[in-house]
Amino acid sequence: MAIALASLDHLTLATTAFALVAVALAITAGVYGVVALIVKLDDIGLHLAERSSPVSRKIGDALVHFVPKMLSALSGIGTAAMLWVGGGILLHGLEELHILDFIPHALHDWSAHAGEAVGLMGPVVEWLLYALGSAVAGLIVGGIIVLIVRRFVKHPEELIVD
Numbered sequence: 001m002a003i004a005l006a007s008l009d010h011l012t013l014a015t016t017a018f019a020l021v022a023v024a025l026a027i028t029a030g031v032y033g034v035v036a037l038i039v040k041l042d043d044i045g046l047h048l049a050e051r052s053s054p055v056s057r058k059i060g061d062a063l064v065h066f067v068p069k070m071l072s073a074l075s076g077i078g079t080a081a082m083l084w085v086g087g088g089i090l091l092h093g094l095e096e097l098h099i100l101d102f103i104p105h106a107l108h109d110w111s112a113h114a115g116e117a118v119g120l121m122g123p124v125v126e127w128l129l130y131a132l133g134s135a136v137a138g139l140i141v142g143g144i145i146v147l148i149v150r151r152f153v154k155h156p157e158e159l160i161v162d
Contacts, residue, residue, distance in 0.1 A: 001027070038074070042067040084131050087138025107133040 004023040008016045045063025048056045091104040115126030
């Protein structure tokens, strides 16, 4: 949405609003479509495994065995992504609000120096180190929040509404 908004600054307000609604609907349909496909992959595999065609059965069996491993991997990847993005948002907020802004500045300087030191792969190393630093920031703040919640709520999982 931010990329779409940034590229639409030359349009009228009504045209920009219409374009953003279209982008939002497309993103929502795409994300929910991919999630629906992932959720149904094992059902698709089971259906294929029950067919008479040996190729279909082989593909179905492969899906039935692969999907649980893929979901476990997605769980870890999703957790890492949430820590990275959340930590990045927190670091950006610290910098914008000038609260402990030495932390994001130090991380940026450290990752930039490390990137310069490795030469050709410098931009990749710089990005990777800043992303890892953001994830660590997210982990630290998230850990503090968990400790606070655990201090006041014995079983926070009971607060989840189905």
